[in-house]
Amino acid sequence: MCDKHHCHIVPPHILEELAKRGSVSCKKTLNDTRRILHKRTTVLNNLLVREQGTAKGNRFIYDCQNQAKQRVELVRKEGEPNTKDTTVNSAYDTSGFVRGYFKNTFGLNSINDKGLDIISNVHYGTDYNNAFWDGDEMTYGDGDGIEFKNFAGGIDVVAHELVHGITQFLANLEYQGQSGALNEHFSDVFGTVVKQKYLGHDVSQADWLIGDTVVTEKFPGIAIRSMKAPGTANDFDKQPDHMDGFYSGPANQQGVHINSGIPNKAFYLSCLEIGLDQCALIWFNTLKTLWRTAEFDDMLDVILQVTKKLQNEEKVGNTAVKAIENSFSSVGISKTIV
Numbered sequence: 001m002c003d004k005h006h007c008h009i010v011p012p013h014i015l016e017e018l019a020k021r022g023s024v025s026c027k028k029t030l031n032d033t034r035r036i037l038h039k040r041t042t043v044l045n046n047l048l049v050r051e052q053g054t055a056k057g058n059r060f061i062y063d064c065q066n067q068a069k070q071r072v073e074l075v076r077k078e079g080e081p082n083t084k085d086t087t088v089n090s091a092y093d094t095s096g097f098v099r100g101y102f103k104n105t106f107g108l109n110s111i112n113d114k115g116l117d118i119i120s121n122v123h124y125g126t127d128y129n130n131a132f133w134d135g136d137e138m139t140y141g142d143g144d145g146i147e148f149k150n151f152a153g154g155i156d157v158v159a160h161e162l163v164h165g166i167t168q169f170l171a172n173l174e175y176q177g178q179s180g181a182l183n184e185h186f187s188d189v190f191g192t193v194v195k196q197k198y199l200g201h202d203v204s205q206a207d208w209l210i211g212d213t214v215v216t217e218k219f220p221g222i223a224i225r226s227m228k229a230p231g232t233a234n235d236f237d238k239q240p241d242h243m244d245g246f247y248s249g250p251a252n253q254q255g256v257h258i259n260s261g262i263p264n265k266a267f268y269l270s271c272l273e274i275g276l277d278q279c280a281l282i283w284f285n286t287l288k289t290l291w292r293t294a295e296f297d298d299m300l301d302v303i304l305q306v307t308k309k310l311q312n313e314e315k316v317g318n319t320a321v322k323a324i325e326n327s328f329s330s331v332g333i334s335k336t337i338v
């Protein structure tokens with residue numbers, strides 16, 4: 001359900017399995033995807049070549065009024081007070097929190113570091129069971145209330161999707177195979193980092209789940225993914241937590257939402273060793289260095305170089321390189337060149 005950087009939070013195999021069990025809204029959500037993908041084919045290139053610099057990273061929230069159309073009615077702009085619609089307010093607040101985290105922590109000026117406006121569409125479609133970033137804006141369904149609920153209410157979902165935008169501009173990781181799994185990985189990494197900051201949790205209190213607040217009690221699982229225990233979040237969670245379980249089939253753009261479990265587990269293990277903030281700094285600098293076709297081995301090379309540099313500059317502790325190396329080795333990603 002992802003094409004290039006057209007990235008949904010709920011992977012297709014979960015929607016397919018729910019559709020098989022009789023969910024009409026999951027089937028509809030899947031069917032809608034092809035139409036949305038159409039937009040994606042031109043928007044990325046346009047954005048990457050377009051001169052920007054006048055925008056101020058302002059938030060714009062549009063109400064889709066349950067139509068399968070974006071930007072139906074502008075209902076809240078930067079600086080305007082709360083509306084009566086809690087979904088509008090939560091999209092405004094959470095996107096502002098994500099923007100603030102990246103600005104205050106890394107000095108990033110909005111999604112593209114050039115003040116790109118942050119556009120969110122809420123109430124997209126009817127019973128729409130997904131949220132997506134399609135190259136230049138965010139869109140959230142309300143969920144069918146049966147298996148999924150308001151996607152704009154999940155801070156990790158909002159952060160995950162906006163980080164697809166950040167990845168697009170920093171590294172442009174190609175959305176297939178290992179580079180695509182890394183693309184997904186960075187969104188989950190900063191989805192969980194921002195969630196822990198938002199909730200005031202430390203690594204021991206955190207649940208390390210992605211999308212736990214957008215699934216209902218009826219959903220056959222507790223979340224969409226788990227970074228602590230990939231493969232355990234729901235009945236259809238296929239994520240491996242080690243290279244031994246690497247998925248090499250064609251589904252889901254060669255497993256972008258599946259194999260991301262492997263580096264996700266490495267991130268979790270690293271955080272236990274050196275803490276969330278040091279890991280966030282290391283991962284952010286790694287993302288800035290990676291390139292479109294980077295694979296897991298490239299990720300390891302770059303992350304070790306980045307960590308070594310940060311360690312020499314005393315921006316991370318002197319055990320960081322060893323901790324990162326061990327965490328990747330634990331999931332079966334090891335250095336081949338010494």
Ligand SMILES: [Zn+2]
Binds near residue numbers: 008160184187
């Ligand atoms: Zn994603």
